[in-house]
Amino acid sequence: MTEMTPPRLPVRVPLVTQPMGIWASLQATRRNVLSIIPEIATRQPMVSGRTGKRWHMVMDPGAIRRVLLENLDNYPKSLVTKNLLRPAIGESLFVAEGAHWRWQRRTAAPVFTHRNVLNLAPVMSAAAGRSIDRIRAAGPRALNFLDEMVSTTFDVISDVTFSGDRAFDRDGVHKAIDAYIAEAGKVSLFDILGLPDWVPRPGRAFFAGGVAQMKGMADRAIAARAERPSEGVPDLMDLLQSGSDPETGRAMSPAELRDNLLTFIVAGHETTALTLSWSLYLLAFDQQAQDRLRAEAQAVLSGETATGEDVARLPFTRHVIDEALRLYPPAGLVSRTAMAPDTLCGREIRRADTVILPIYALHRNRLLWEDPDAFRPDRWQEKPERYAYLPFGDGPRICIGASFALQEAVIILASLVANFRFTPVKGREPEPVMILTLRPEGGVWLEAEAV
Known part of the structure; x- marks a missing residue:
């Protein structure tokens, strides 16, 4: 390891020492949601306060289990989360609650079986190959690997969702998603105060046209598929169109199908791109770990890129990804709203209290992890305590695409490291910022040298 190994880099967010008031919280969350997490959250099982309304940050695995599993219905997603995402993805799996969520989950679950995910691996390998070609063509110079990984994973998600249908304008959808996330993610004062979602949020209204355009593109692609079925391996649209709730027989309407496909696109490509970007960044500062991963990949791969069948034979690659997800979880903080009184960690939870799961602080909590700020892939030779590691959530609402994302990340990371050596660019260290x-x-600026 070098002296600049990531545990010592100035990329760790300087968590605040005291809870903030409403105006300070608004300013902080519009800049970086992580900045509202008090530093004490990395040393305590639970922290409570009031910012307009009562809130509780929970880092205790037992209490988190109660929120996500044992008393799930009492803790639906917060109004803030729903207000941010509903304009783009409607009442799809990510936003829906109760019975409306359950039937959609039952319908979509077969889509992500191991067999179906493995069948889609060639798309991931092909995207990794195109990324290798682009990096090689760029020559030995600094590249922004965040942009490169976003392009690569969007290639994957658009191909496995719409099989490259001409009716689906991938560039148009990509631009619409980026524009919406950039503005919609900026928490409004109305959100912090808990105002209902029918009260307009000016910034989000500004981008409503882009969202409508994105939905229109997806609608046209779905209609075209109904007239001209795809050939070959079924993609996500095929699988969802042909699926139905095994309990009621209900199938998704075109609008429900569209919203869920857009959910997979919005959530599926960026989160995996971030995981890969942070993984490459960490490896660039730990050449020993990078050499181990390269040796593993080169011993397993039969060509330039990894395959779905290779994934099980790449355990260290998976450990690097798990460690990157621990240090930089794409969903660094999630929130719930208590519907009825409860008790967590012996503390009273009142109806309408906000219960926050600060995943970033959970994954760096000193009560749960040894040397929590250190990049140590070997810690994953043993499983962590349940509910101490939540990159994909847990309980019934665990991310439905987790196995898809992990397979994709292993294939792409192994393929890239097998072909290139990555080194950091001095003075270009990124800051973790959550919107x-x-x-x-x-x-993520790195130099890539062919090996």
């Missing part, structure tokens, strides 16, 4: 997701502000 909707935990992004490396300023990009």
Whole structure:
């Protein structure tokens, strides 16, 4: 390891020492949601306060289990989360609650079986190959690997969702998603005060046209598919169109199908791109770990890129990804609203209290992790305590695409490291900034040398 190994880099967010008031919280969340997490959250099981309304940050695995599993219905997603995402993805799986969520989950679950995910691996390998070609063509110079990974994972998600249908304008959808996330993720004062979602949020209204355009593109692609079925391996649209709730027989309407496909696109490409970007960044500062991963990949791969069948034989690659997800979880903070009184960590929870799961602080909590700020892939030779590691959530609402994302990340990371040596660019260290997701502000600038 070098002296600049990531645990010592100035990329750790300087968490605040005291809870903030409403105006300070608004300013902080519009800049970086992580900045509202008090530093004490990395040393305590639970922290409570009031910012307009009562809130509780929970880092205790037992209490988190109660929120996400044992008393799930009492803790739906907060109004803030729903207000941010509903304009783009409607009442899809990510936003829906109760019975409306359950039937959609039952319908979509078969889509992400191991067999279906493995069948889509060639798309991931092909996207990794195109990324290798682009990096090689750029020559030995600094590249922003955040941009490169976003392009690569969007290639994957658009191909496995719409199989490259001409009716689907991938560039148009990509631009619409980026524009919406950039503005919609900036928390409004109305959100902090808990105002209902029918009260307009000016910034989000400004981008409503882009959202409508994105939905229109997806609608046209779905209609075209109904007239001209795809050939070959079924993609996500095929699988969702042919699926139905095994309990009621209900199938998704075109609008429900569209909203769920857009959910997979919005959530599926950026989160995996961030995981890969942070993984490459960490490896660039730990050449020993990078050499181990390269040796593993080169011993397993039969060509330039990894395959779905290779994934199980790349355990260290998976450990690097798990460690990157621990240090920089794409969903760095999630919030719930208590519907009825409860008790967490012996503390009273009142109806309408906000219960926050600060995943970033959970994954760096000194009560749960040894040397929590250190990049140590070997810690994953043993499983962590349940509910101490939540990059994909847990309980019934665990991310439905987790196995898809992990397979994609292993294939792409192994392929890239097998072909290139990555080194950091001095003075270009990113800052972790969370709006909707935990992004490396300023990009991930690395040099890639062919090996």
